[in-house]
Amino acid sequence: MKQMMKWVNRMVTSILLILLVSIAGIVLSTKLTNGEPQIFGYQIKTVLSGSMEPTILTGSVIAVKSLDEAERSSLKAGDIITYLDEERLITHRITDVLATEQAVRYETKGDNNNSADSNPVLAENVIAKYGGFMIPYLGYLINFTQTANGSVLFMIIPGVLMLGYSIVTIWKTIRELERKHVLLEKE
Structure with missing residues (x-):
């Protein structure tokens, strides 16, 4: 025991x-x-819409690989990219590459959408390429932790658990020292 x-x-x-x-x-x-948290060169993103289902589930956390300028211009149809559209990030699949002497643009479409996105994406607006890694539903938890209630819950509970564990460990150590002290006095 x-x-x-x-x-x-x-x-x-x-x-x-x-x-x-x-x-x-x-x-x-x-x-x-x-x-932008990065783990082994991959950024972690939360997917909040169902536009890429069933490939990427709503509420999932995905890993995307940041791209340099050359990589942004060499993407091909079928690649899943994360790009900046005005003030928000969107992750969709490239359906066609439109290359001219002036710029490279990508036509994109969500796998679950009926039609392609209305505006082609300029290569310089591409942030990253989907790395194929997804954790379903973890995004819901991450979004909750960013709320006031979630922050309190995920800061207080681990703190209380660690404090409780520390108190129990200290109490056991003191009890063991007292037991050894009693044994030494008996000798």
């Missing part, structure tokens, strides 16, 4: 440490990239 408790204690400590380091890394990455 004692071995089992030690194993559980080590597992909980390891998990908390991994979570702490991961969160610190994501926060640091977010600060360094002006709010």
